[in-house]
Amino acid sequence: MHHLVTGGAGFIGSHLTDALVARGDTVTVLDDLSTGRINNLQLALSTGNVEFVEGSTSDAALVNDLIARADSCFHLASAVGVQLIVDEAYDSLIKNVRGCDVVMHAAANHDVPLVFSSTSEIYGKNSEGALAEDSDRLLGPPQRSRWSYATAKAFGESLAFGLCNDRGAPIKVVRLFNTTGPRQTGAYGMVLPTFVRQALDGSNLTVHGNGVQTRCFAHVSDTVRAILLLADTDEAVGEVFNVGAGIEMPIIELARRVIEQTGSDAKIELVPFDEAYGDGFEELGRRKPDTTALTELTGWQPALNVTHAIEDVIAYEQAATEFAAADVALNGSATGNAESNLAIASRFRTTEHTS
Numbered sequence: 001m002h003h004l005v006t007g008g009a010g011f012i013g014s015h016l017t018d019a020l021v022a023r024g025d026t027v028t029v030l031d032d033l034s035t036g037r038i039n040n041l042q043l044a045l046s047t048g049n050v051e052f053v054e055g056s057t058s059d060a061a062l063v064n065d066l067i068a069r070a071d072s073c074f075h076l077a078s079a080v081g082v083q084l085i086v087d088e089a090y091d092s093l094i095k096n097v098r099g100c101d102v103v104m105h106a107a108a109n110h111d112v113p114l115v116f117s118s119t120s121e122i123y124g125k126n127s128e129g130a131l132a133e134d135s136d137r138l139l140g141p142p143q144r145s146r147w148s149y150a151t152a153k154a155f156g157e158s159l160a161f162g163l164c165n166d167r168g169a170p171i172k173v174v175r176l177f178n179t180t181g182p183r184q185t186g187a188y189g190m191v192l193p194t195f196v197r198q199a200l201d202g203s204n205l206t207v208h209g210n211g212v213q214t215r216c217f218a219h220v221s222d223t224v225r226a227i228l229l230l231a232d233t234d235e236a237v238g239e240v241f242n243v244g245a246g247i248e249m250p251i252i253e254l255a256r257r258v259i260e261q262t263g264s265d266a267k268i269e270l271v272p273f274d275e276a277y278g279d280g281f282e283e284l285g286r287r288k289p290d291t292t293a294l295t296e297l298t299g300w301q302p303a304l305n306v307t308h309a310i311e312d313v314i315a316y317e318q319a320a321t322e323f324a325a326a327d328v329a330l331n332g333s334a335t336g337n338a339e340s341n342l343a344i345a346s347r348f349r350t351t352e353h354t355s
Helices: 011-022 038-045 060-068 082-087 089-110 146-167 191-201 220-231 251-262 273-277 292-298 306-331 338-349
Strands: 002-006 026-031 050-054 072-075 114-119 171-176 205-208 240-243 268-271 286-289
Touching (some): 011 026, 038 050, 082 089, 089 114, 089 171, 114 146, 146 171, 171 220, 191 205, 205 251, 220 240, 220 292, 240 292, 251 306
Parallel strands (some): 002 026, 002 072, 072 114, 114 171, 171 240
16 A cells, blocks of 8 residues: 655654555655654665655645545644744644645545544643543633644544545544654653753753643554554544553653663753743643543554653664764764664664563
8 A cells, every 4th residue: 555644754753654664555755844854764765665755734736646646644744842832833823724624635535544643732721530532622712822732633633524524534533642752852842852862961851840740651653553553444434532551650750760761860950831931831730541442443552651662762862872973973073864864763673672
């Protein structure tokens, strides 16, 4: 089969692309590289079974051409990360909304099955226990930029369900909860790679707020496996499924675990939310998924835990540092050449996990 993966140079998208290629499929990746990195695709591109197209999901003519020759589409392209959404609220909102509209209508017009990647952010401030797919949404006021991302993703879900109901479009929706792992960047507020980078650099680990807020961290390989199971299940059409781990961890405990697993002497530094993100930012006390629907339909269960995720992020960041240093020694600067990127990717791919 041939797949179109929008946002395929991003963190989750590149792992999904690897998984599709590993099972013998071919992939076209569409990415504008605003938050994705071509380095993430070095392993996939080296197989000869991946085509990379630099472009925007808002380009209707380009998207139509790519959809027309695909057997399925995974729409992951999105402006992501708390820091990016806060800093660029308008651009992020418009980019997400327009991209959804263009990609979903093209898929519907060509009757191409599509999986849309949504987010747990659509639940807003609702943090009452494990959230099911039909749990209520509770959003803050629109003038607080955090909620623009939730609004954009909710629009995407509504569009998906509308096209399913009105035109019979074969669209499925996945709501992802705090996926983490190698290739994720801390540049836009992602907490685990930020902590690991700080620990490896010998810096204090900056925990926002008091650190007692909890999250459930899913390893990217488990998330990708869930996405593929749903993509291959006809009964998932027109439905939405939570994807995430079920074990809650306070953010301050995550920081402690990173310090322990890196062997760092770093300390934990508490930073107020308004200092980190500016006035008007709202943080959530907890975010836990109910994944009963996913498990009952596909049998999916997480195979890895947060210890594995920390281990893999440490290995990836150490490899990136090692090869960057080698580049500097050879070239006088870190070139990020394809050979180094491929070596980093290959090192992660050979990581073995034990329960």
